Amino acid sequence: MQLVVARVGRAHGIKGEVTVEVRTDEPELRLGPGAVLLTDPASAGPLTIESGRVHSGRLLLRFEGVRDRTAAEALRNTVLIAEVDPTELPEEEDEYYDHQLIDLDVVLTDGTEIGVITEISHLPSQDLFIVERPDGTELMIPFVGEIVTEIDLEEQRAVIDPPPGLIDDRAEIVSSRDDGASSEGEGEESA
Known part of the structure; x- marks a missing residue:
């Protein structure tokens, strides 16, 4: 099963970081270092998250192989998709995917x-x-x-x-x- 977890926004700085619009209730699980995400358009990925941090209330991610602002800006508006086991359930009892x-x-x-x-x-x-x-x-x-x-x-x-x-x-x-x-x-x- 595939879940949309984020959309890439603007490039941040000159070292390949991007802002992301989070679309998951579990960003620490879906958008953590090492997570491999499919993309829409598919030609942009898959992308592996190298690191992430919060800056001024926005989540910033750096992907493996994306080292400069030009490469980061090329990902703008890319939708990030996680592969999820359909039997996986949220941690909280009254939460649902x-x-x-x-x-x-x-x-x-x-x-x-x-x-x-x-x-x-x-x-x-x-x-x-x-x-x-x-x-x-x-x-x-x-x-x-x-x-x-x-x-x-x-x-x-x-x-x-x-x-x-x-x-x-x-x-x-x-x-x-x-x-x-x-x-x-x-x-x-x-x-």
Whole structure:
């Protein structure tokens, strides 16, 4: 299994170091000295990490064979990919790799099917499940404990308890407002 772990940024200094945009929760494991990474584009690698350090809040890496600024700058925007054993699990009990979550069925706490996770979007503030509904539309579900109440890898499902409006479409919202109406047609909006 392949995981995207970083993207190479600008060259730093004149001795071949590059800044990297980290895309893994385990940079010390995936981006440590000696790690061999595949690349996209493939013509840039594979690359072996010689050393790494943090400078002004940014991770700097030096790759074997990359000795000057010109060679480092040639790697700019290269995506770094780690080969990971598919049976490997994160160290923390409530953490998951993206590949474990992709293709999980998403259901409400009452069992109502919502869709399938097709992608995980890693934002600075939180992660999002990108969920494809049966009709082909997509939803974004924040991956937070208040909403995602259970991840069951054996049953291949994610159970959610979303707040009102997160997954409801307009017709469902109008319908729920009409539940208290005393006669048919009340509460309907005209176009």
